[in-house]
Amino acid sequence: MSSAFANAAAPRISQTLAEAQFRSRSLFRQVCRELPWVVRNYQLQDVTNVAGLRKVVAGEFRKNVQVTDKQMIDLLLFKANAEITNLLGHHTQRHHILTRYVEKGVKVAPTHVQVAGGKNASSFLEGFLQGKMKV
Amino acid sequence: MSVASMSMWCRASCRASSLSLLVGGSTGPLLGGIHNNALVRTLSSSSASAAATPAAAAAVAPEEPPPVEVFVNGESVQVPKGVSVMQACDAAGVDVPRFCYHQRLSIAGNCRMCLVEVTKSPKPVASCAMPIMPGMQIHTETPLVKKAREGVMEFLLANHPLDCPICDQGGECDLQDMSMAYGSDRGRFVEEKRAVEDKNLGPLVKTVMTRCIHCTRCVRFATEVAGVHDLGVTGRGGSAEIGTYLEKALTSEMSGNVIDLCPVGALTSKPYAFTARSWELRPTESVDATDGIGASIRVDARGHEVMRIVPRLNESVNEEWIGDRGRFSYDGLRRQRLDAPYVRGEKGAPLRKATWKDALEAAAHGLRSTPSTKLMAVAGKLADAESICALKDLMAMYDGQNLQVEGVTPSSDAADVRSSYVFNSTLERIEEADAILLVGTDLRKEAPLLNSRLRRSAVYDCVPVASVGPDVDLTYPKKDLGDSAKAIDDLLSGASAFRAVLDGASKPAIIVGAHVLSRPDAYGVLSKCVQLANDVGCVSGDWNGYNVLHECAGRVAALDLGFVPGPKADVATAPGFVYLMNADDEATLASIPEDAFVVYQGHHGDAGAARANVVLPGAAYTEKGATYVNTEGRVQRTKRAVPPPGSAREDWEVVRALSEVAGLALPYDDVDGLRVRMAEVSPTFASVDSVQQSTIWLNGSTYAASKGSSKASTAPFTSSISNYFQADVIGRSSKTMARCVETRGEMYAKTHDVGSTLGELGEPSAHPLGD
16 A cells, blocks of 8 residues: 555655656645545545545645745655655554544535525534534 | 252352341441452342332341351451351451352352461361351461462462463453462472363353363353253363363353353453453443343443443342343444435335435425324334434424334323333342243243343242243243133133132232233233232232333333324324334334335334335444333433444434424424423433332223223234344344354244345445444
8 A cells, every 4th residue: 555655765856846846746646546545444434535635635735835945845745755654554543634634624514404494404403414423 | 068059048148248238337347359349239239129128128137147246357347147258258348369259159169269267277268168157267368378379379370371462351350360469479380281172152152161260150150040051060170171061052041141250261252252452442331222121231342343242230130140132232233234314216216325414304305295194103122212202292293193112002001001011020129029920921032131030039939930921941940821811811710720829929920021012912911911910919018010021122211201192193094104213123114004105213224224215324222322211110321332333323313303304393402401301201211220110000900991901812922032132133233143043043043134134225335344
């Protein structure tokens, strides 16, 4: 699983900015390819889905869209590589993913509910449909 | 001394020791220590029940001789005459290590771990088997005792394998603990260790017989409590072995208890083997909902998974045992689960996964578009009180009066008088009965824990037991009076010889099985039973010996909440909308017409879900804090040990959400509000963990006004459970239970094909926990 990222430990130095940007795009694609595995193995079906996670990951990449220093991009790539390697090796746990990538992600359940008679749904019903657990 | 007489001695001494607690507690030091805790609870609860029944206490009190003074480690303690040295030490709060002694079994005295020194005795004595003498000086901490314990430990460990790291008992092993506390720091044995061939005791109990220390607790449990003579000791000395004489599986429904009794890792749980270590588990104290007894259990979970279920001590319900279904069917909680709502598009189409919103709207549409006369709701065997109450209120909002309880012939008479449908004498006090009549029940399958109480009465107190119903082996002698209502007629008229026995008894008891409630002629048979109970004096003073035994957890709550057809209901009308709350019985489903719109709420994809148009996934009893009422009317609450799978929800929430989507929201948003409502409907729900005694007894005329009360057919009585292991959806989804059925095929014919409903749910859904 983590073979695609096996060489992460050996830092690569991008020769040009274009190479650095190419590397970051290919890393994004590699991460996207692993997301179904992540959802399945970290049992994230009931909190998010592949599309939701992809959106969050893309957001993480876009955060650094203004970076043009190729050495800085290499550093960020190195850190991202380390993160995904940890994740695929199960060194992170489910709650790590939940706090880092899911809570700011998409909502799975639709919030708008039509109640007979045109009334608004109560807070109970909204919570019920969103699966908010009451303890 | 024979086994029977030893057991009687044991019982007598147990009763005596309840007084030792009272005396020792007031004069001597406080009780303490690991082993005493269980004993303390045992004794305090039994003394509490004695206090609750002043007549019984008064009858016993004069027989007790004055207490005797003995000295434990120099401190004076008063104990009743005839108790053992070990019980005196327990009363003094001094911990004595033991392997073979168990307070509910006869005394074997063969492990020698409980050796103590007694002044003037030349050798150390086995304290569990030695009765006290007045003025006895007992010493438990002398060098002699220390050396004796070290010696015993050394002998036990000489042949015990050092495989604790791979032993399932590791971490909760008496031998481990005691070798740390009392063992020597070195051994002198250099010979090869003994090895013993493992026995196959069936799919539930795993054996590693090399670990066995021959305490014989399992043998005594099987013989005395379970009443099956499957286990025994063969060989002597170094070649002694515990085993079934011929290679065969244990034939008891309580066989799992030998796992708890085994002080070492010789008998462990086969389904639990190598799945978890005891210190990884998160315990939750809960209540068993797989039968009508409602045993106290501890659910051990790791993450989102129930790893095992073990009993908790509860003197008034399950003592410290549970049945095999309650203990081992937990793997059924992981298979065949409904983890998402399903909706069937049109007639004949497969069920498709849907969102909660779509499923609730589909169900609400079905509810709203059906006239109130054609609404029907069924409370199933695993339904909890909260969801039943919410469903009753929901149906009331739409004026649907056809409410039915699964396994009860629909009639408003079913819930008229509480004493007509609960186990009035209570499980604990049934042992006071001095003549017992069983009607239409096979206790061994319906309530093995109750059966072991009756066995104790029948075998050790020689209480006469007779049965009108299936001729089955209950593990104790019983008289068969026939299998139809004619036998009850004979008892009523006096033609049967057992009538004289019942008449002569001071506390006669009648136990009516749940099968009777489900018969078409239920109220005819029940009115006869009530009449007989009245004629033979089952109800007098504080004794009510008329008992109805329910085989499932959901029914008493439904009857308490009045989940029966209302005054305007016509049960003969074909329903157009049916709400099945955990109802999976074939009889229930067969009564639903083809074109009815069926909403099924439950936790397993079984027969009910296969028939449904809308499936709403609920939570199983380990996944919700829900109220269940056991057969004696004891209101008990489960606790959530693990979350429900996928998008399943707690059951009452589903009904509450449906009510709002349908347009008329139920007036409670949290479970506390709902519980207030439950207590309004039936005050019995106001107090948890206690039995509200029903004081109304209409002198045998409970069903006098009932339609068809005089008719009773000659159809034979059977048991309400034909297959103990697969009596509910959890058992039917459990691999372990299927293995049990396979192993004991000749006793339990396979009646239900687990796989038959699999294909009905459209695309199979992968459970997030996998299997």
